[in-house]
Amino acid sequence: MVTLAINGKSVEAPENATILDAARELDIHIPTLCHLDLHSLKMLNKAATCRVCMVEVAGRRALAPACSTPVAPGMEVKTHSPRVIRARRGVVELILSNHPKSCLTCPKNTQCELQSLAAELSITDITYTGKMSSHKADKSSPALVRDMNKCVLCRRCETMCNEVQTVNALSAVNRGFRTTVGTAFAVPLAETTCVSCGQCVAVCPTAALSEVNNIPSLWKLLGDTEKFTVVQTAPAVRAALGEAFGLPPGRAVTGKLVSALRLLGFDRVFDTNFAADLTIMEEAAEFLDRVKNGGRLPILTSCCPGWVKFFEHQFSDLLDVPSTCKSPQHMFGVIAKTYLAEKLGINPKKMAVVSVMPCLAKKYEAGRPELTVNGLPEVDLVVTTRELVRIIRDAGINFNSLPDGEYDAPLGASTGAADIFGISGGVLEAALRTSYEWLTGATLEKVDFEALRGFAGIKEASVAIGEMRVKVAVASGLGNARKLLESVRSGESAYHAIEIMACPGGCIDGGGQPYHHGDVKVLEKRMQALLSEDQGKKLRKAHENPFIKSLYADFLGEHNSRLAHKLLHTGYVKRQKM
Amino acid sequence: MPQSPQGEDCKKLAAFLDSSIDSSGRNESALIKTLYEAQRIFGYLPKEAVFLISERLNVAVSKVYGVISFYSFFTTKPKGRYQVKVCLGTACFVRGAEKIARELESRLGIKLGETSLDRKFSLESLRCVGACGLAPVTLVNGKGYGRLEVKDIGPMLEQYTDGKS
Incomplete structure (x- = not known):
């Protein structure tokens, strides 16, 4: 430990701590902009590019960036001396001098970290005038928009994309005033290895990276009296939506979510959870088939479109490894436009399926050309949790006073196994609950597989199912997925099944969720919320869902039947590695 | 477009990578040296060369492009004979x-x-x-x-x- 003094107060800090860490111990707030430490997700952006956290260190001529200056014994630091305050304001004014002042119409308005910083430092005037960057916005991606005029070069997106996700789509390019964050050879983002996970959007302090805005299209759809509108909500949405309305993180708002969607005018309010249960039927059946008939093992989950695109780029030699199951979003869409349309006597051409997702990659997935049913898109429109917040506000709905609504039947019913699809490890846990009972014919008494839960990047477990020891692994974050996949490629992997989610911690940390602004405790609470939803359900095994049973009895036939295969399974394509 | 002897040049670059990388370790520190050699061979840095370098040095292609764009000596535009x-x-x-x-x-x-x-x-x-x-x-x-x-x-x-x- 090292003893130093900050603003005259003595503090002890570990040797590898920074001045910023030590100041936090004393509850001294040093403003930052580029710095981001998501320790439980193993993401640390220590670029020290913005110079907002400059402090005075006795004996040093120049000011030092607190975020990257290590503590030293006897160090005397001043965090808010007149000299520091003057320099810090100067730095922020310089950043603002090359930033569009269009906050009122910016998608990040009220959520922007640069805006908050300017407010915190009471900046009312910008002394500096100079050249402004003029980059053309990149709107090529179906999921996200890059507007580099709003970039502050914090490099968080780069750290996320390259070090955490190992997608390697973004890098700082050019130099001096022309420096920007861009793609190799400046190609449009849609032509890169970007998987639309949206983690860059989740950590961008400004609106340099934001999601494709589908709100106008949704209002248009809801105003179209010709259309029969069906909405589905992903499990992770209910765990985070309340935060945006000031409710404490970790409070699931399932009932209010349903009521809000009904007020918005959807004809039916359904749950992606139903399709999650359905996914387990097909995936567990596929897994057991591979086990019994010597098929390709391990099986990899295929619910996450970011992950699917990642392996199509990076592991295109292993396209036979993932499950062929469509994701729950698309299983829902296809069942809605076939089974449900028939049941309700509605022309599928008049039906519009809208998804509310925690995810940006779902926007991309909905546009994949093979995911169509009888020439119709399986999913017509995807909005994120964040977009839903704005739609609810648009509609003047007082969210917090809404009563708890109930999902419609039949595509609104689900078991606890579906709720945990939103957290890392949950899909595999749900699959194990069902596989166990199907393989042994016995009842699984203890349904909780604790070893698969939590934020660790890679988790593994060995589960006794009858005579067989099933070895499973779970990875979240694509860098961790890459490690597991490399062991599959080299043949070292002894796993039977692997679950992958692109976002660290799973969909609760999806690129479309309310911004966590670096507070990872929020994510832990969202995880807890979904675990509680699961525990609160009477039925916690997907195959016990009575509406799933009747879906098979009335329509699909057996698990993995020909019809099930035609509707619920898909294939993958080889994509360029760079 | 006139025919360019790019296939030959790629082979030359691959040979250079074979001879130089293993001795200096496959890492980022060999990047600038390799880009210099590639530009000597091709006259500029075409995509194929950059992809090959990225793969062999195990440096992300976006990063390699970042380095190319930083130094004015490097160019991704074809040069004349x-x-x-x-x-x-x-x-x-x-x-x-x-x-x-x-x-x-x-x-x-x-x-x-x-x-x-x-x-x-x-x-x-x-x-x-x-x-x-x-x-x-x-x-x-x-x-x-x-x-x-x-x-x-x-x-x-x-x-x-x-x-x-």
């Missing part, structure tokens, strides 16, 4: 290099920094080749021409019209 470089350093400048540059531009039909459509000539400026006594100086594929006057430019370029260097 004859690279004409006119010195605009102080000594050359005061002895009329500006006029030489303009004459080159008008005779080649391209501006400084450009390459002719048939990829025969590219024209660039540089700052001092260390031969100020010969100012103004122009290099064509490394060969120096000194004490140039505007009237010398035509005959100088004529030497490079028949496809020989």
Whole structure:
């Protein structure tokens, strides 16, 4: 430990701590902009590019960036001396001098970290005038928009994309005033290895990276009296939506979510959870088939479109490894436009399926050309949790006073196994609950597989199912997925099944969720919320869902039947590695 | 587009990578050296070369491009077979290099920094080749021409019209 003094107060800090860490111990707030430490997700952006956290260190001529200056014994630091305050304001004014002042119409308005910083430092005037960057916005991606005029070069997106996700789509390019964050050879983002996970959007302090805005299209759809509108909500949405309305993180708002969607005018309010249960039927059946008939093992989950695109780029030699199951979003869409349309006597051409997702990659997935049913898109429109917040506000709905609504039947019913699809490890846990009972014919008494839960990047477990020891692994974050996949490629992997989610911690940390602004405790609470939803359900095994049973009895036939295969399974394509 | 011997060049680059990487360790520190060699082989840094380097050095292609875009020496634009470089350093400048540059531009039909459509000539400026006594100086594929006057430019370029260097 090292003893130093900050603003005259003595503090002890570990040797590898920074001045910023030590100041936090004393509850001294040093403003930052580029710095981001998501320790439980193993993401640390220590670029020290913005110079907002400059402090005075006795004996040093120049000011030092607190975020990257290590503590030293006897160090005397001043965090808010007149000299520091003057320099810090100067730095922020310089950043603002090359930033569009269009906050009122910016998608990040009220959520922007640069805006908050300017407010915190009471900046009312910008002394500096100079050249402004003029980059053309990149709107090529179906999921996200890059507007580099709003970039502050914090490099968080780069750290996320390259070090955490190992997608390697973004890098700082050019130099001096022309420096920007861009793609190799400046190609449009849609032509890169970007998987639309949206983690860059989740950590961008400004609106340099934001999601494709589908709100106008949704209002248009809801105003179209010709259309029969069906909405589905992903499990992770209910765990985070309340935060945006000031409710404490970790409070699931399932009932209010349903009521809000009904007020918005959807004809039916359904749950992606139903399709999650359905996914387990097909995936567990596929897994057991591979086990019994010597098929390709391990099986990899295929619910996450970011992950699917990642392996199509990076592991295109292993396209036979993932499950062929469509994701729950698309299983829902296809069942809605076939089974449900028939049941309700509605022309599928008049039906519009809208998804509310925690995810940006779902926007991309909905546009994949093979995911169509009888020439119709399986999913017509995807909005994120964040977009839903704005739609609810648009509609003047007082969210917090809404009563708890109930999902419609039949595509609104689900078991606890579906709720945990939103957290890392949950899909595999749900699959194990069902596989166990199907393989042994016995009842699984203890349904909780604790070893698969939590934020660790890679988790593994060995589960006794009858005579067989099933070895499973779970990875979240694509860098961790890459490690597991490399062991599959080299043949070292002894796993039977692997679950992958692109976002660290799973969909609760999806690129479309309310911004966590670096507070990872929020994510832990969202995880807890979904675990509680699961525990609160009477039925916690997907195959016990009575509406799933009747879906098979009335329509699909057996698990993995020909019809099930035609509707619920898909294939993958080889994509360029760079 | 004229046929370029890119396949041959890729083989040369691969051979260079084979001979150099394993000794220095496959890592980022070999990047600039490798890019330099690749640009020597190809005359510029085409995508194929950059992808190959990225893969073999295990450095993300976006990062490699970041480095290329940082250094003005590296270029991803194809260069002509004859690279004409006119010195605009102080000594050359005061002895009329500006006029030489303009004459080159008008005779080649391209501006400084450009390459002719048939990829025969590219024209660039540089700052001092260390031969100020010969100012103004122009290099064509490394060969120096000194004490140039505007009237010398035509005959100088004529030497490079028949496809020989």
